[in-house]
Amino acid sequence: MxxxxxxxxxxxxxxxxxLSNRSFVDMIDSIANLSSTTAQQFNSDLVAPTLIAASGLxxxxxxxxxxxxxxxxxxxxxxxxxxxxAISAADSRGYPVATQETTVAATTTxxxxxxxxxxxxxxxxxxxxxxxxxLGGGTEIRAGNNDALDYFGTITVSAAGNYxxxxxxxxxxxNVSGAIIMAGITATANANFIGCVEYYVLVPTSGxxxxxxxxxxxxxxxxxxxxxxxxSLRCVPNDTTGGGTQIRVTMAGNSGGSTVYDNIAVGVRSxxxxxxxxxxxxxxxxxxxxxxxxxxxxxxxxxxLTFLDSDSLVLIMDMGAAxxxxxxxxxxxxxxxxxxxxxxxxxxxTVTGFSEFLNDNMYGVxxxxxxxxx
Amino acid sequence: MTVxxxxxLNAYFDTGDVFTAQSMIDFIDSAANLIxxxxxxxxxxxxxxxxxxxxxxxxxxNxxxxxxxxxxxxxxxxxxxxxxAASAQDSxxxxxxxxxxxxxNATAQVAFLPATSNIRAFAIKIIAGGSAAAGGVRVxxxNSDSRNYFGTITVSAGGMYxxTAVSALRLTGVSGRVEMVCxxxxxxxxxxxxxxxxQRV
Numbered sequence: 001m002x003x004x005x006x007x008x009x010x011x012x013x014x015x016x017x018x019l020s021n022r023s024f025v026d027m028i029d030s031i032a033n034l035s036s037t038t039a040q041q042f043n044s045d046l047v048a049p050t051l052i053a054a055s056g057l058x059x060x061x062x063x064x065x066x067x068x069x070x071x072x073x074x075x076x077x078x079x080x081x082x083x084x085x086a087i088s089a090a091d092s093r094g095y096p097v098a099t100q101e102t103t104v105a106a107t108t109t110x111x112x113x114x115x116x117x118x119x120x121x122x123x124x125x126x127x128x129x130x131x132x133x134x135l136g137g138g139t140e141i142r143a144g145n146n147d148a149l150d151y152f153g154t155i156t157v158s159a160a161g162n163y164x165x166x167x168x169x170x171x172x173x174x175n176v177s178g179a180i181i182m183a184g185i186t187a188t189a190n191a192n193f194i195g196c197v198e199y200y201v202l203v204p205t206s207g208x209x210x211x212x213x214x215x216x217x218x219x220x221x222x223x224x225x226x227x228x229x230x231x232s233l234r235c236v237p238n239d240t241t242g243g244g245t246q247i248r249v250t251m252a253g254n255s256g257g258s259t260v261y262d263n264i265a266v267g268v269r270s271x272x273x274x275x276x277x278x279x280x281x282x283x284x285x286x287x288x289x290x291x292x293x294x295x296x297x298x299x300x301x302x303x304x305l306t307f308l309d310s311d312s313l314v315l316i317m318d319m320g321a322a323x324x325x326x327x328x329x330x331x332x333x334x335x336x337x338x339x340x341x342x343x344x345x346x347x348x349x350t351v352t353g354f355s356e357f358l359n360d361n362m363y364g365v366x367x368x369x370x371x372x373x374x
Numbered sequence: 375m376t377v378x379x380x381x382x383l384n385a386y387f388d389t390g391d392v393f394t395a396q397s398m399i400d401f402i403d404s405a406a407n408l409i410x411x412x413x414x415x416x417x418x419x420x421x422x423x424x425x426x427x428x429x430x431x432x433x434x435x436n437x438x439x440x441x442x443x444x445x446x447x448x449x450x451x452x453x454x455x456x457x458x459a460a461s462a463q464d465s466x467x468x469x470x471x472x473x474x475x476x477x478x479n480a481t482a483q484v485a486f487l488p489a490t491s492n493i494r495a496f497a498i499k500i501i502a503g504g505s506a507a508a509g510g511v512r513v514x515x516x517n518s519d520s521r522n523y524f525g526t527i528t529v530s531a532g533g534m535y536x537x538t539a540v541s542a543l544r545l546t547g548v549s550g551r552v553e554m555v556c557x558x559x560x561x562x563x564x565x566x567x568x569x570x571x572x573q574r575v
Contacts, residue, residue, distance in 0.1 A: 001380075020389070021387050021388055021389040021391075023387075024383075024384070024386075024387030024393075024401075025384050025387065028380050028383045028384055028387075028401065029380065029384075031405040031406065032405060032406035032416070032420075033379065033380050033383075033404055033405065033406075033418075034377045034404055034405070034406065034414060034415060034416055034417065035377045035378060035379045035404060035417050036379065036380060036416070036417060036418045037417045037418050038418050038419075039418055039419035039420070039421050040416070040418050040419070040420055040421065041421040041422070042420065042421065042422040042423075043422075043423075044422065044423075045422060045423055045424040045425070045426050046420065046422045046424070046425050046426065046427075047426045047427070048425075048426075048427045049427060049428050049429065050413075050427055050428065050429040050430070050431060051425050051427040051429070051430045051431070051432075052413060052430075052431045052432070053430075053431070053432035053433070054432075054433060055432075055433050055434060056432055056433060056434035056435065056436055057425070057430060057432040057434070057435045057436065058435075058436040058437070058438075059425075059435075059436075059437050059438075059439075060437070060438050060439045061437065061439035061440055061441075061442070062435065062437045062439075062440070062441040062442065062443075063442045063443075064430075064441070064442065064443035064444070064446075065444060066443075066444060066445055067443065067444075067445040067446065067447055068441065068443040068445070068446040068447070068448070069446075069447050069448075069449070070435075070447075070448045070449065070450070070452075071449050071450040072449075072450035072451050072452075073448045073450070073451075073452045073453070074453050074454075074466065075452065075453065075454045075469075076454070076455065076456060079454055079469075096454070096469050096470070097469070097470045098453075098454040098455065098467030098468060098469050098470065099467055099468055099469075099470050099494055099572055100466075100467040100468065101492070113465075113467060114455075114456075114465040115455075115465075115467075116455055116456045116465065125494075127542030127545060127546075128542060129542045129543060159539075160541060160542060161538055161539040161540065161541075161542070162495070162537070162538050162539070162540050162542060162545070163538065164538075193542070194542060194546075196494065197467075198470065198494070199467065201454070373456075
């Protein structure tokens with residue numbers, strides 16, 4: 001499809017010129033079409049009194065000269081408020097404070113919040129609804145994280161009210177991430193205080209932090225298979241649960257001999273044995289492929305792959321060329337399996353000539369794990 | 375008005391075709407018009423370097439860089455954090471909002487909270503205190519029904535004070551007027567009342 005500017009198009013239709021099919025095709029292709037469903041890109045800015053988007057607007061930056069109105073807003077990343085740094089002195093922009101709070105039941109531990117990387121805590125508080133009497137020792141409340149229940153401190157109160165943790169080490173309040181928990185150690189009644197954490201998020205300095213690792217599937221591989229040398233194997237598991245932005249696999253070795261993989265990769269399935277984009281290679285200590293000793297298991301490095309719970313995955317294993325071509329498989333007969341001999345396909349999204357086996361087994365991969373950037 | 379696709383339009387003008395008035399009408403109706411004043415609806419996304427408008431309306435705005443706005447009114451619930459889908463529970467917090475107003479020895483409305491507000495804190499900045507011998511400055515925080523519904527503190531020196539002994543039950547699910555009054559203040563405009571809150575769903 002070729003798009004031309006107005007001067008070119010106007011020359012097509014000058015008085016006395018014959019009209020050609022090409023003239024009209026070029027004109028049609030050069031103007032925005034209301035029924036087109038693929039994105040239409042303008043080289044110019046678009047100016048209108050109101051731009052209305054049914055689902056969303058996407059932009060690298062967004063400048064609003066007057067008001068930003070939102071009936072509900074989920075703001076991710078770093079939020080800042082203030083005047084432009086260009087027209088003022090330093091520190092002309094501050095970080096709005098976010099708060100999370102949760103009812104904490106007596107003698108239990110509750111997660112108050114899950115802070116993103118670069119969070120700076122400015123306050124830890126508790127609203128005590130019901131406390132133990134001073135004579136009874138009061139109510140002891142701890143604030144911490146998954147590693148230490150009292151990482152941020154402990155206070156004991158004996159009356160209802162609004163309290164703050166005031167003697168917290170400042171270094172522990174800076175650059176916090178992950179779960180913040182509180183525990184009522186000697187509370188007298190159920191659901192008798194509300195823990196609060198207040199924080200803001202600084203611009204991350206570098207890198208990406210990830211949340212917890214989830215195992216999205218695992219299989220028992222018990223059947224030794226041989227004569228798979230030089231095959232490219234593609235398995236579509238039918239029972240993965242979860243998604244993420246990174247993925248890794250644990251490979252299981254044949255229990256009768258070594259297993260040699262030239263390359264291992266994974267992608268999101270489009271149809272058949274194909275993937276929606278070039279599969280991502282799964283490396284082992286930074287290297288392509290892996291050789292497993294008898295019965296050995298090896299876990300790959302993390303690879304970047306964004307996928308959803310609803311996606312199907314394609315696990316791609318290019319076997320070594322030498323005999324005996326050992327591998328190991330499951331016996332559950334619930335997966336879809338593809339293979340093609342004398343082929344390496346770990347970096348191909350669309351493949352041809354693969355044989356399809358429905359209700360087959362999982363080959364080589366014992367576990368798939370995922371995690372997501374936070 | 376009939377809107378047809380590029381493929382259909384191109385077929386109208388194949389070599390050898392005799393095109394009709396209807397062909398040209400469809401062609402015109404299918405293209406965005408620069409001087410039309412009624413909304414023109416595209417089925418596709420529109421990509422441009424800048425979209426410039428007096429008003430932009432969208433169900434969602436996805437910005438990978440900064441949002442710069444000289445004024446921002448965010449109604450409803452405002453949350454900040456990573457996607458709930460990408461992490462464990464409670465990965466998004468509610469943005470704290472502060473309202474403050476000068477309070478004298480007459481009752482003043484510090485804020486008018488939206489429904490389901492949860493109050494995080496009340497505070498008072500005493501700019502000029504009253505002598506302790508004279509009873510200091512007595513600050514009440516309440517609502518339209520009860521001037522000390524949230525509590526009372528008495529201070530005798532300038533400074534920043536928190537209301538710490540507030541009934542926690544009264545801090546949740548609040549709406550409407552929040553009022554303060556400073557009795558015994560030594561000047562007409564010598565206290566600033568503050569309320570911090572966020573709005574839950």
